[in-house]
Amino acid sequence: MAGGEREDSGSFFENVFAVVRLIPFGRVTSYGAIAAYLGSRGSARMVGWAMNASHTGVTDIPAHRVVNRNGLLTGKYHFGSPAIMQQLLENEGITVMNDQVTGFDEVFWDPGKEL
DNA sequence: GGTGTGACCAGCT
């Protein structure tokens, strides 16, 4: 009623940015977790696509805090250099080994649960 | 205006 989409944005895109930007320091989340939080687990790919826009856009999105379900830095190659993503994660106190987050379950931040 | 792709996830064979 009335307004209808009061969830602002009106696009999956903006919703993803909002959640990613809310990720606390030293925490990581997964694409599927964000997609599921938005109500569409199948749209996990869109989350990654949104990240791609964050690099071309003007928004400050900590995309390095977003990894795949395995805790693997899938999109590290999209940061311009494959070492940037891991460097940023280690900079926040997160240990990364072989492109994989160590203690992923300990640093995992679930938007649907924390929010 | 239609087609293809994209940093995923999960289910089926």
Added chain:
DNA sequence: AAGCTGGCCACAC
């Protein structure tokens, strides 16, 4: 057991 395909939505040509 592993590999592949489908599904989701949005953007680019």
